[in-house]
C-alpha cells in the first residue's frame with residue numbers, strides 16, 4: 001500500500017529504529033513512546049487491523065505473536081510487558097496497518113481489564 005506509513009517503513013522509505021525482523025514481521029521503536037520500552041510489531045504484508053484477520057492471513061498474526069515473545073527475550077523484559085492492538089475508531093487506532101504495541105519497563109497500573 002503506497003500511502004500506508006507502516007508499509008513505507010517496511011520498504012525503507014521512512015526511517016525507523018529497528019528492533020527485530022524476519023521474513024514475515026518487522027518491529028521498531030514507537031516514535032512517541034508511552035513507556036520506557038515501546039515497540040511496534042507489524043506484519044510485512046498489509047492488513048488493516050485485527051478486524052481484517054482471516055483464515056487466509058492469520059498466519060501473519062501468529063508470526064507477530066512469535067516475534068513478541070522473541071523480542072521480550074531479546075529486550076530482557078522479564079519484569080513483564082503488555083501487548084495492545086487498537087482496532088478502529090473507538091479504540092483510537094491511528095495507523096491502519098495491523099500493529100501490536102509492546103509496552104514495558106514500568107509498572108502499568110492503569111488497567112482497563
Ligand code: AMP
Pocket residue numbers: 005014016029030031032033040085086092093094095096
Ligand atoms: P495506534 O494509535 O494504536 O494506531 O498506534 C500507532 C502508533 O504508531 C502510535 O503509537 C504512534 O506513535 C506510532 N507511529 C506513528 N508513526 C510512526 C513512525 N514513523 N515511527 C514509529 N512509530 C510511529
Ligand code: ZN
Pocket residue numbers: 001004005006007008045046047096097
Ligand atoms: Zn500497510
